[in-house]
Amino acid sequence: xxxxxxxxxxxxxxxxxxxxxxxxxxxxxxxxxxxxxxxxxxxxxxxxxxxxxxxxxxxxxxxxxxxxxxxxxxxxxxxxxxxxxxxxxxxxxxxxxxxxxxxxxxxxxxxxxxxxxxxxxxxxxxxxxxxxxxxxxxxxxxxxxxxxxxxxxxxxxxxxxxxxxxxxxxxxxxxxxxxxxxxxxxxxxxxxxxxxxxxxxxxxxxxxxxxxxxxxxxxxxxxxxxxxxxxxxxxxxxxxxxxxxxxxxxxxxxxxxxxxxxxxxxxxxxxxxxxxxxxxxxxxxxxxxxxxxxxxxxxxxxxxxxxxxxxxxxxxxxxxxx
Numbered sequence: 001x002x003x004x005x006x007x008x009x010x011x012x013x014x015x016x017x018x019x020x021x022x023x024x025x026x027x028x029x030x031x032x033x034x035x036x037x038x039x040x041x042x043x044x045x046x047x048x049x050x051x052x053x054x055x056x057x058x059x060x061x062x063x064x065x066x067x068x069x070x071x072x073x074x075x076x077x078x079x080x081x082x083x084x085x086x087x088x089x090x091x092x093x094x095x096x097x098x099x100x101x102x103x104x105x106x107x108x109x110x111x112x113x114x115x116x117x118x119x120x121x122x123x124x125x126x127x128x129x130x131x132x133x134x135x136x137x138x139x140x141x142x143x144x145x146x147x148x149x150x151x152x153x154x155x156x157x158x159x160x161x162x163x164x165x166x167x168x169x170x171x172x173x174x175x176x177x178x179x180x181x182x183x184x185x186x187x188x189x190x191x192x193x194x195x196x197x198x199x200x201x202x203x204x205x206x207x208x209x210x211x212x213x214x215x216x217x218x219x220x221x222x223x224x225x226x227x228x229x230x231x232x233x234x235x236x237x238x239x240x241x242x243x244x245x246x247x248x249x250x251x252x253x254x255x256x257x258x259x260x261x262x263x264x265x266x267x268x269x270x271x272x273x274x275x276x277x278x279x280x281x282x283x284x285x286x287x288x289x290x291x292x293x294x295x296x297x298x299x300x301x302x303x304x305x306x307x308x309x310x311x312x313x314x315x316x317x318x319x320x321x322x
Contacts, residue, residue, distance in 0.1 A: 004175055006038045007062075007070035009045045009089070009112075015077030016054040018106045018164055022076045025168040030187055036176065041066045045089045064092040072102045072171065075109030076164070081133045083111075090116045102154040104171060106164035110157040114138035122152040127160030146254070153304070174303065177274045178267065214252045221257075225265050225288035231257055265289045266298050273311040280307050 006026045008019070027040035042060040044050065050058045067073055073096055078085070093116045097103055105113050110126040113119050114134065119141035126134045128145060135143040144150050149158035149167035158167035173181035217238050234257075235245035249257045269287035272278055278286065284295035292307075299307050 003036065004038050004071040005041060005066075005069060006072050006074060007041045007043050007066045008074045008076060009109075010042050010050060010058055010060045011045050011079070012048065012050050013079040014050065014052045014058065015107070016052045016056070017161055018076040018109075019052070021106065021161075021164045021168060022074050024188065025165070025172065025184065026074070030184060032183070033180065036180075041070065043067065045092075046086060064088065067092045067096040067101070068099060070096060070101050072104060074168075075103070075105040075112045077106055078108040078112050081108060081111045081130055081137065085112045085115050093118065097154065100154075102156070102171075104156045104158075104167065106158050106167065107160045110134055111137070113155065113157065114141065118155050119157075122155055123150045124152070124155070124157040125150045125159055126157060129160075173270075178271045179274055214248055217249075218253075218260075221261060222264055225261060225268065226286055228288065228290065261288070262298065266302060269295060269298075269307070270310065273307055283307065 008022055008026075010019075023040075023042075026038050027042075029037045041062050042058075043062045043064055043066050044060045045064055050060070052058060073093065089112070093103060093113070097116075097118060103113060103118055107127050108130060110119070110124055111130075111134065113124070114137060119138050122141055123144050124134065124138075124141045125131065125144045125147040131143045131145040135141070147159065148163040149156065149170065151170065156167055156171070158164045169181050169185055172184055217234070220237075221234065231245065232242050235242045238245070240248070246257060249255075249260070253260055255263070265288040269283050269289055272283045272287060276283075280295065281292050284290060284292050287295070289295045289298060295307055299305055299310060303310065
């Protein structure tokens with residue numbers, strides 16, 4: 001697999017935590033991944049001195065010209081929703097996108113994408129404190145107010161701070177597969193996968209015992225994902241009404257039970273395609289997605305590719321050394 005180029009926007013007032021996530025995930029090469037890892041390119045997007053939000057000075061060697069040859073551009077936050085980006089930054093983002101680049105923003109970086117017109121007609125998100133302003137300033141986007149992150153074609157946005165970690169891990173997962181993303185997450189002692197549809201702020205259960213009751217349910221559902229057990233039967237098995245089951249599940253995960261199951265099944269299918277030579281039909285069955293047609297539908301909708309193309313791309317990167 002060829003090395004992919006990641007260009008990162010460096011600006012005065014750079015948000016230190018958001019930039020740290022990007023630098024740690026994309027800029028640090030882990031043992032065993034040296035031959036495939038990203039070319040990491042920090043790019044100045046403004047003239048003058050650059051001081052981070054924590055008072056550190058930076059002097060990036062690259063400029064926005066690198067955007068035009070990047071596979072991915074990351075905007076790690078922005079100074080404030082009301083601060084207009086320079087016209088040169090807007091133009092370079094627009095040109096890079098037309099050239100085929102993927103554009104990723106963390107937290108308030110979504111406002112830069114909005115000013116560039118890249119959110120028009122798309123779903124997006126930002127920190128929950130800023131989603132109302134994002135929708136007001138850019139009415140042509142559909143702001144998903146409680147998402148951790150949103151992937152909409154080649155435009156990806158995330159909620160605040162830690163949600164940027166989840167989005168960046170999803171980028172690695174899409175570029176290099178589940179095994180590589182899990183390796184990176186393990187070395188960071190971070191969760192290997194939190195789907196973007198999870199709520200930014202999940203309401204706690206009224207009683208702690210409800211979480212204790214739900215944990216074995218999630219474990220059971222994951223183990224029996226390929227069995228196609230109806231939700232009504234799962235609720236009955238754990239002595240709940242279907243309505244109570246839905247409510248507690250959403251409170252805990254931020255997702256409806258079927259959505260959670262399908263994401264689990266899709267990730268299982270991705271792992272099987274990467275690490276086995278099972279036929280596409282068997283992958284569909286063993287992942288719980290049932291039929292090859294259903295497997296293809298989920299791959300097209302979520303990953304914009306086919307199971308066969310995914311296998312061809314990612315079997316090359318399987319079983320990295322940990």
